[in-house]
Amino acid sequence: MTSFPALAAATRQRVAAYVPYLERAGISCTLAPLLDDDFFRDFYSPGGTVRKAAGLAARHAARAAVLLRARRWDAVFVQREAAIVGPEIIEALLVRGAGLPLIYDLDDAIWLTSGPPSSFPLAKRLLTAPGKTARLVEMARQVIAGSRHLAAWCEEHGASTTVLPTVVSRETWRPRQERERGDFANDVPVVGWVGSPSTALELARILPALARLRAEGVRFRVRVVGAGADLTTPDLDIENIPWSASRELEDFRSLDVGLAPMGNDAWSEGKCGYKQLQYLAVGVPCVSSLAGGAREFIVPNENALLAGDLDEWTRQVRRLLEDRALRARLSAGGRALVEKTHCLEAQAPTFVGVIQRAFADRNG
Secondary structure, eight states: OBSSOTTSHHHHHHTGGGHHHHHHTTOOOOOOBSSOHHHHHHHTSSSOHHHHHHHHHHHHHHHGGGGGGGGGOSOEEEESOSOSSSSSHHHHIIIIISOOOEEEEESSOTTOSSOSOOSOHHHHHHHOOTTHHHHHHHHOSEEEESSHHHHHHHHHTTOOEEEOOOOOOTTTSOOOGGGGGTOOSSSSOEEEEEOOGGGHHHHHHHHHHHHHHHHTTOOOEEEEESOSSOOOBTTBOEEEEOOOGGGHHHHHHTOSEEEEOOOSSHHHHTOOOHHHHHHHHTTOOEEEOOOGGGGGTOOBTTTBEEOOSHHHHHHHHHHHHHOHHHHHHHHHHHHHHHHHTSSHHHHHHHHHHHHHHHHHHHHO
16 A cells, blocks of 8 residues: 555555566565546646545545455555544554554654655645644555665664665666767757656755856756746756656756756655765766765765765866766766666565565564
């Protein structure tokens, strides 16, 4: 059971990607997102508040119908929450009423009352159940966390927790040939970012660093994918592109320098570093903030560069644009990490093992 459909990275990469591996291990799965693709797209677009509220209510009512089928299952896996409004009623009925072991997965610090900016802050406060994440963790037979930071919080609540980063397939996500040599993929190098509207604010904060480089005569283009509303600044021309699941891989591969800015707050510390791993998987040298899960796999000057303030962002992006050998070294280092440990193929046995332990605990 997931909050969002496979259009969302959390569902796509932390759940759906592992279903084939579970089935090979003899575990059949039914993927049950709360929101479907069409409603998910509409939900995060501007306007239509009344329509969205009605649609959300209808989908939560339909979610309750899964309780009628609970006896068909041997366990329930919940990514974040079965329902995004209200307390953990569905999970409690499945665990305490139907006796199913719960495997719980979280990839953000969703226990925080102050999360990312919301278009509906009042509704968010009224509809969010305080302490819900802690109760889900305590209820779970097994917990999967996207970083050691998240795992530490879960373990404080007594959970048997396994760290599993959000990763991509090393077979599908492959670099372009020129990355090995440190060459650019474009005639004019492209400095870019791929993300979502909820994280675009962090990108906006470092745009003055790029504007400074442009004013100094450094030659490059800026490409932004998935920010929602177009990002603009008077001193910088920005190519804004809507995010597309079918085009996501090529959007990453098309960049010459990747940007991964993050905030300096508790919410950012709970992020898993998924964007950074996507850059590393396709051999795109990147500049990143040091926060969240990125702390666990980024080695400065070996697989990525780090930046904090605007001066550092300016300097590090300039280095990547000017130093071919540096680009080649970071590309090779990032790809080596992905191939060895931080990929779907390497993490799948861990995921399957967690599910199997939940069954074993129940049978025991």
